[in-house]
Amino acid sequence: MTTLAVKHRVTLASRVIAVMRLQLTVYPLLPLLPILVVWTTFVITRLSVINVSEPNVRVSSLMGMYLMQLGLAAVGGYQSFSCAVGLNVTRRAFYLASLLTGVVESVAYGLMLYLAGIVERMTDGWGTRLRFFDPTSLTHSASPVTILVYTVPFLFMTAVGLLLGATVKRLGAKNFILFGVAVALVAGVVGTLITYLDGWGPIIGWLARQSPLSVVIGWLLIPTGLAAVGGWLALRRAVP
Amino acid sequence: MIVTVKDVTKRFGDVVALDGVSFTLRENTIHGLLGRNGAGKTTLMQILTGQQVPTAGTVEVFGERPYENDAVLVRTCFVREAQRYPDDYRVKHALRAAALLYPNWDEEYAQSLVDEFRLPRSRPVKKLSRGMLSAVGIVVGLASRAPLTLFDEPYLGLDAAARQLFYDRLLADYAEHPRTVVLSTHLIDEVADLVEHVLVLDQGRLVVDEEADQLRGQMVSVTGPAAAVEAFVAGRTELHRTTVAPVVRSTLRGVVDVQDRAEADRLGVTITPLSLQQMVVSLTTGAARHEMLKETSQ
Numbered sequence: 001m002t003t004l005a006v007k008h009r010v011t012l013a014s015r016v017i018a019v020m021r022l023q024l025t026v027y028p029l030l031p032l033l034p035i036l037v038v039w040t041t042f043v044i045t046r047l048s049v050i051n052v053s054e055p056n057v058r059v060s061s062l063m064g065m066y067l068m069q070l071g072l073a074a075v076g077g078y079q080s081f082s083c084a085v086g087l088n089v090t091r092r093a094f095y096l097a098s099l100l101t102g103v104v105e106s107v108a109y110g111l112m113l114y115l116a117g118i119v120e121r122m123t124d125g126w127g128t129r130l131r132f133f134d135p136t137s138l139t140h141s142a143s144p145v146t147i148l149v150y151t152v153p154f155l156f157m158t159a160v161g162l163l164l165g166a167t168v169k170r171l172g173a174k175n176f177i178l179f180g181v182a183v184a185l186v187a188g189v190v191g192t193l194i195t196y197l198d199g200w201g202p203i204i205g206w207l208a209r210q211s212p213l214s215v216v217i218g219w220l221l222i223p224t225g226l227a228a229v230g231g232w233l234a235l236r237r238a239v240p
Numbered sequence: 241m242i243v244t245v246k247d248v249t250k251r252f253g254d255v256v257a258l259d260g261v262s263f264t265l266r267e268n269t270i271h272g273l274l275g276r277n278g279a280g281k282t283t284l285m286q287i288l289t290g291q292q293v294p295t296a297g298t299v300e301v302f303g304e305r306p307y308e309n310d311a312v313l314v315r316t317c318f319v320r321e322a323q324r325y326p327d328d329y330r331v332k333h334a335l336r337a338a339a340l341l342y343p344n345w346d347e348e349y350a351q352s353l354v355d356e357f358r359l360p361r362s363r364p365v366k367k368l369s370r371g372m373l374s375a376v377g378i379v380v381g382l383a384s385r386a387p388l389t390l391f392d393e394p395y396l397g398l399d400a401a402a403r404q405l406f407y408d409r410l411l412a413d414y415a416e417h418p419r420t421v422v423l424s425t426h427l428i429d430e431v432a433d434l435v436e437h438v439l440v441l442d443q444g445r446l447v448v449d450e451e452a453d454q455l456r457g458q459m460v461s462v463t464g465p466a467a468a469v470e471a472f473v474a475g476r477t478e479l480h481r482t483t484v485a486p487v488v489r490s491t492l493r494g495v496v497d498v499q500d501r502a503e504a505d506r507l508g509v510t511i512t513p514l515s516l517q518q519m520v521v522s523l524t525t526g527a528a529r530h531e532m533l534k535e536t537s538q
Contacts (some may be wrong), residue, residue, distance in 0.1 A: 087323075
């Protein structure tokens with residue numbers, strides 16, 4: 001008879017990787033879903049503008065991809081938490097795995113959109129002057145910084161999605177709704193106070209002085225970081 | 241010691257789920273964690289596996305705090321009655337998830353258990369019957385080969401044959417791969433021969449922490465005519481008495497020796513050792529419970 005011992009050394013990194021694999025257990029192709037949706041939309045859009053001489057700039061489909069990332073992060077985080085922590089994973093390993101998965105997906109999506117934007121410009125909008133993947137002045141550049149323009153909003157959506165999923169898990173669905181109402185009330189009071197103190201002018205003025213690039217790839221990282229920290233604070237005492 | 245719990249209290253608002261619980265768990269032993277509904281068994285196991293944090297007191301598992309401790313939790317498998325899986329998980333996905341997370345996972349053994357419990361590998365977990373869901377937990381608990389394995393009511397919905405299969409496989413695998421097992425159950429008589437150490441919780445307090453063999457001899461029931469039972473009971477600790485005239489049945493605490501048996505023969509009363517289940521029922525209800533609680537509070 002020999003006493004059981006764990007066969008190999010277990011580190012936080014090995015647990016994080018195990019959880020990342022766990023999250024892909026059922027649907028290993030799930031991260032490809034936003035890509036599939038955006039390309040399907042692109043094909044439909046491309047076909048619909050074949051005979052249009054002056055197509056409109058379209059941004060809604062890319063926004064759909066960002067919203068899908070938010071939804072997948074929220075639902076994925078919410079659903080797999082009970083399973084993973086119930087199978088004796090630490091909350092820390094679970095959350096790091098979720099964040100890391102989100103970062104990898106965001107970079108991959110950003111890179112794909114960047115490359116698609118380059119092809120779009122090279123082909124004069126896919127032969128129809130369509131601006132689908134390169135819809136704004138911020139994205140209208142071949143500079144590698146443009147990758148960040150696409151990627152950082154994905155990171156933001158990932159962090160907000162994880163925050164929402166973690167808050168639902170921590171509070172329960174019913175309390176989450178009450179919490180949402182409370183947050184909306186606080187936001188309303190703050191907005192009213194800013195209006196009362198004539199604060200909107202300086203805020204909008206400050207924003208106007210920032211370059212769009214610094215807002216998208218710089219300032220957006222602050223709420224992204226806050227959401228990521230908030231998600232962890234919500235999850236660290238959640239019970240599976 | 242694999243587990244050391246010192247003066248642990250857990251409160252949920254006004255409810256005291258655990259109240260100053262202290263005990264240790266020995267390595268490579270099957271422990272029975274017994275008690276009535278709401279006694280605090282699940283909460284205790286959640287604390288041992290870092291899923292809950294005690295309000296007061298300390299818990300050490302493998303010499304360390306279990307909360308958010310990868311080194312501890314990777315050696316621990318907690319089979320919960322209410323283990324949840326994502327909506328689209330099938331049985332095979334649940335097993336794959338366990339295989340990813342338990343370093344000692346034995347896939348071949350897991351598959352043999354799946355066959356023995358007749359689990360449909362491709363059926364969604366949410367469409368499994370209660371018994372099948374319990375069987376999934378049992379497969380995970382046994383095949384994980386975790387040095388500390390906790391089963392929380394693992395038999396719910398299982399028929400008698402499947403429960404016996406679980407006990408048989410647990411014993412066989414434990415003999416081959418010794419580990420520390422904590423088995424929380426209501427079916428005490430079924431596991432009486434399985435458990436080596438008994439912990440009984442009652443309303444959050446630990447009222448029994450004994451080797452199963454020692455515990456078995458500590459309570460007896462004495463049955464006979466009222467006068468004879470009365471004479472035998474005199475000077476002993478009586479925990480409980482029922483009368484179905486003209487017969488009286490009295491539950492006594494304390495070891496019965498040869499002289500006692502001789503006296504019983506002389507008086508014409510019958511001494512019967514209490515089963516583990518009868519003892520637990522006796523200790524968690526009525527006069528015995530009050531006596532136990534008095535003792536544990538001293």
